[in-house]
Amino acid sequence: MKPLFVNKASLNRRLVVVFIFSVTLFLLDSHVSYFSSIKSHLATVLYPIQKTASIPKEIVIWVEDFLDSRESLRIRNQELEIENLLNNVRLQKLDALEKENHRLNELLGSSFRLTEQVVVAELLKIDSDPFSQQIVINRGQADDVSAGQPVLDAAGVMGQVMSASRFASRVILLTDPSHSIPVQINRNGLRSIATGRGFSKPLDLEYLPHNADVRVGDLLVTSGLGGRFPAGYPVGTISHIDHPLGKPFAEISVSPAAHLSTSQKVLLVKTIKPELRNNGEKKALVKDKGTEHIERPKNSEYSTEDRRIEFEGNE
Known part of the structure; x- marks a missing residue:
C-alpha cells in the first residue's frame, strides 16, 4: 500500500536535484556551443x-x-x-443660383445668403391607391418634421409632407392630381404652376399663353413663391408642347426630374431665415402670411417709395 503523504525530506532532495540540473544546463548552454546545434534541430522538429x-x-x-x-x-x-x-x-441648384444671384445683386445691391437644413429619410411604404400618389418615410415629429416640408431626392423635387406622426410621415408626390407647385423656367424666369396628373404621367404646366417663350427641353425649377418650396430646386423638364385651337392656353407636359419610382433615400428640407448684409445697414424682417419680406431702412435710397421686396433666396 502506497503512503498517503510523501516524505518531506525526500521531496526537498528532489527539488534540489532538479534545481542543480537546471542551473547546469543553463551554464552549459551559455558557454558550450555544442548545444546550439541541438537547440536548432529541436526548434526545427x-x-x-x-x-x-x-x-x-x-x-x-x-x-x-x-x-x-x-x-x-x-x-x-x-x-x-x-x-x-x-x-x-x-x-x-447651381445653375438656378447663378441666374438668381445676378438678379438679386442688381435688384438689391446686397449679398444674400440662405442656409437650408436637411434631414435624410428612407422610404417605408408606397400607397397602391391609383387615385393618389403618396409614400411613407421613416422620419416624423421626433426629427422636427412638419406638414408642408419639401421632400427631394438626388435628382429633384419629389413632393411635400402631408402629415407627420411621432416616427413617420406621409408624403404627397408632385404627380398626385391634387398637388400643384409654383415653378419658373430656369432659362428666362417665366413663372407658372405645375400640376400632377397621376403616376407615370407627365405634369401639366398651366396658364401659359400660346405665345409664351417656352421650349422643349427647358428646365423647370421651384420659384419660391408661396414660401413653401425654396427656390431653385429642379422640378422637371418640358417634354411636349401643343397649341390646341380654340383654347386660351398652351398644353405643356413636363417630365419630373425626381426618380419617383426608384428612390429609396430622400431629403427633407427645412428653410432657415435669410441673412442679409448691405454695407453694415440693418434690415427688419417682416412676416406676412408665411413669407418673408425685407423692409429697407428709412434712410436708404429705397425709403422714398417705401417698397418691400418679396423673394426667396438660396445658399
Missing part, C-alpha cells in the same frame, strides 16, 4: 507542432479582422451614400 497550435488563434484573429473590416466598409458605404445624396442636391 517542434516548429510544425507550434505552428499547428497557433492555428486556432490565427483563425480567431482573421475572423475578427474580417468582421471589423466588413462593418467598417458597411458604415463607410452608408456615409458615402448620404454624402453623395447631399452633394447631388447641392448641385441641383
Whole structure:
C-alpha cells in the first residue's frame, strides 16, 4: 500500500536535484556551443507542432479582422451614400443660383445668403391607391418634421409632407392630381404652376399663353413663391408642347426630374431665415402670411417709395 503523504525530506532532495540540473544546463548552454546545434534541430522538429497550435488563434484573429473590416466598409458605404445624396442636391441648384444671384445683386445691391437644413429619410411604404400618389418615410415629429416640408431626392423635387406622426410621415408626390407647385423656367424666369396628373404621367404646366417663350427641353425649377418650396430646386423638364385651337392656353407636359419610382433615400428640407448684409445697414424682417419680406431702412435710397421686396433666396 502506497503512503498517503510523501516524505518531506525526500521531496526537498528532489527539488534540489532538479534545481542543480537546471542551473547546469543553463551554464552549459551559455558557454558550450555544442548545444546550439541541438537547440536548432529541436526548434526545427517542434516548429510544425507550434505552428499547428497557433492555428486556432490565427483563425480567431482573421475572423475578427474580417468582421471589423466588413462593418467598417458597411458604415463607410452608408456615409458615402448620404454624402453623395447631399452633394447631388447641392448641385441641383447651381445653375438656378447663378441666374438668381445676378438678379438679386442688381435688384438689391446686397449679398444674400440662405442656409437650408436637411434631414435624410428612407422610404417605408408606397400607397397602391391609383387615385393618389403618396409614400411613407421613416422620419416624423421626433426629427422636427412638419406638414408642408419639401421632400427631394438626388435628382429633384419629389413632393411635400402631408402629415407627420411621432416616427413617420406621409408624403404627397408632385404627380398626385391634387398637388400643384409654383415653378419658373430656369432659362428666362417665366413663372407658372405645375400640376400632377397621376403616376407615370407627365405634369401639366398651366396658364401659359400660346405665345409664351417656352421650349422643349427647358428646365423647370421651384420659384419660391408661396414660401413653401425654396427656390431653385429642379422640378422637371418640358417634354411636349401643343397649341390646341380654340383654347386660351398652351398644353405643356413636363417630365419630373425626381426618380419617383426608384428612390429609396430622400431629403427633407427645412428653410432657415435669410441673412442679409448691405454695407453694415440693418434690415427688419417682416412676416406676412408665411413669407418673408425685407423692409429697407428709412434712410436708404429705397425709403422714398417705401417698397418691400418679396423673394426667396438660396445658399
